[in-house]
Amino acid sequence: xxxxxxxxxxxxxxxxxxxxxxxxxxxxxxxxxxxxxxxxxxxxxxxxxxxxxxxxxxxxxxxxxxxxxxxxxxxxxxxxxxxxxxxxxxxxxxxxxxxxxxxxxxxxxxxxxxxxxxxxxxxxxxxxxxxxxxxxxxxxxxxxxxxxxxxxxxxxxxxxxxxxxxxxxxxxxxxxxxxxxxxxxxxxxxxxxxxxxxxxxxxxxxxxxxxxxxxxxxxxxxxxxxxxxxxxxxxxxxxxxxxxxxxxxxxxxxxxxxxxxxxxxxxxxxxxxxxxxxxxxxxxxxxxx
Numbered sequence: 436x437x438x439x440x441x442x443x444x445x446x447x448x449x450x451x452x453x454x455x456x457x458x459x460x461x462x463x464x465x466x467x468x469x470x471x472x473x474x475x476x477x478x479x480x481x482x483x484x485x486x487x488x489x490x491x492x493x494x495x496x497x498x499x500x501x502x503x504x505x506x507x508x509x510x511x512x513x514x515x516x517x518x519x520x521x522x523x524x525x526x527x528x529x530x531x532x533x534x535x536x537x538x539x540x541x542x543x544x545x546x547x548x549x550x551x552x553x554x555x556x557x558x559x560x561x562x563x564x565x566x567x568x569x570x571x572x573x574x575x576x577x578x579x580x581x582x583x584x585x586x587x588x589x590x591x592x593x594x595x596x597x598x599x600x601x602x603x604x605x606x607x608x609x610x611x612x613x614x615x616x617x618x619x620x621x622x623x624x625x626x627x628x629x630x631x632x633x634x635x636x637x638x639x640x641x642x643x644x645x646x647x648x649x650x651x652x653x654x655x656x657x658x659x660x661x662x663x664x665x666x667x668x669x670x671x672x673x674x675x676x677x678x679x680x681x682x683x684x685x686x687x688x689x690x691x692x693x694x695x696x697x698x699x700x701x702x703x704x705x706x707x708x709x710x711x712x713x714x715x716x717x718x719x720x721x722x723x724x
Contacts, residue, residue: 437693438706438713440469440494441511441623441654441679446478447498448566450684453478456692457485457493459685463693467706467713469496469513469679473566474529476517494709498623499529501609503638506628507600510609510642511651511677514709515618522616532602533564540570543596549577567591567598568683593629610645619705621649621677625668626661639672649705653678653698655690666699676702 443449444456451459453470456478460468468491470482476497486493497512515522541553549555555573556565571586580586591597613620622642625635639650652665653676669676676699682692698704706713 436466436713437464437695438467438678438704439465439680439682439693439695440467440496440513440621440677440705441471441498441651442468442682442692443472443498444470444478444482445561446470446475446563447472448560448568448683453482454485456682457482457489457491460692461489461491463691465491465693467492467494468692469494469511471496471498471511471513471679473498474500474526474533475563476526477563479517492713495618497526497613499609499612500532500603501606502600502603503606503641505600506630507598507603508606508628508638509623510606510613510647511621511623511649511679512613512616512618513621513649513677513705515613515616517616519616522612525612529604530564532604533566536599536602537565539599539602540567540591540597543599544570544574544590547574547577547579547590549573549579570597606642607645610642610647614646617710619649619675619708620645620647621651621675621705622647623651624654624657624681625650625665626657627654632664636668639668639674643672643674647674648708649675649677651679652676652702653696655681655694662696662699666702669702675705675708677705 444453472478483493495515495517499510501508556569559569559572571583574580574586610620650669652669678695680690680692
């Protein structure tokens with residue numbers, strides 16, 4: 436088996452439709468997949484239909500944005516009831532938050548004088564709420580920057596004008612949404628926040644006190660040192676270990692579907708605690724690591 440519990444489709448900021456994403460996952464040998472689009476479950480229905488035509492087990496997923504001590508943190512929700520009304524209401528509010536954030540990004544970048552920035556970014560997102568990658572595409576298209584990396588470095592990355600955080604709910608609230616819907620809250624890609632070890636332990640403590648149960652130990656773009664640190668943290672805190680490629684688009688081999696390093700044996704996998712537990716261990720990673 437190959438288990439990938441973090442990826443994105445065109446329902447948020449991914450390049451492939453939910454159906455195309457599931458098809459690619461199946462081609463790459465992924466047996467269990469969680470579609471975790473940013474702040475939406477809009478792609479789950481299409482993904483579920485595509486998974487039914489292939490030998491892929493689809494796990495309900497979402498990646499929710501929140502604030503912790505003024506920082507934007509992402510929480511992955513897994514195996515929740517997507518039809519639970521209160522959860523749907525919360526996700527709808529999060530979508531409204533994202534639209535307000537997108538409008539603020541346009542306002543903050545107005546000095547660049549890119550006409551119709553929000554409309555063009557929305558078109559890049561297929562009519563859905565645009566994220567920063569979509570704004571980056573428009574800035575490249577408009578000749579403001581050479582490539583998306585430069586767009587983030589100058590205008591959209593952490594601490595830059597387009598890094599809008601004020602619309603997100605607190606971490607405790609987001610974790611509560613997931614738990615109330617019968618799901619498992621997982622702290623996503625912990626090393627990407629560039630926190631010191633002490634601050635990351637503080638974040639983990641607050642996350643657990645809010646009801647969080649899992650931590651993403653294995654994800655794309657991390658070193659063996661990151662993996663070791665997160666494995667130790669997971670084991671010491673008694674958390675369940677999760678893994679995922681964080682796939683967004685083809686052509687980036689370091690974050691390809693199913694391209695996942697081996698989970699350390701001593702850890703308790705989060706998939707053992709799904710409502711329908713996945714009890715057989717996944718194969719070794721397909722990355723060759």
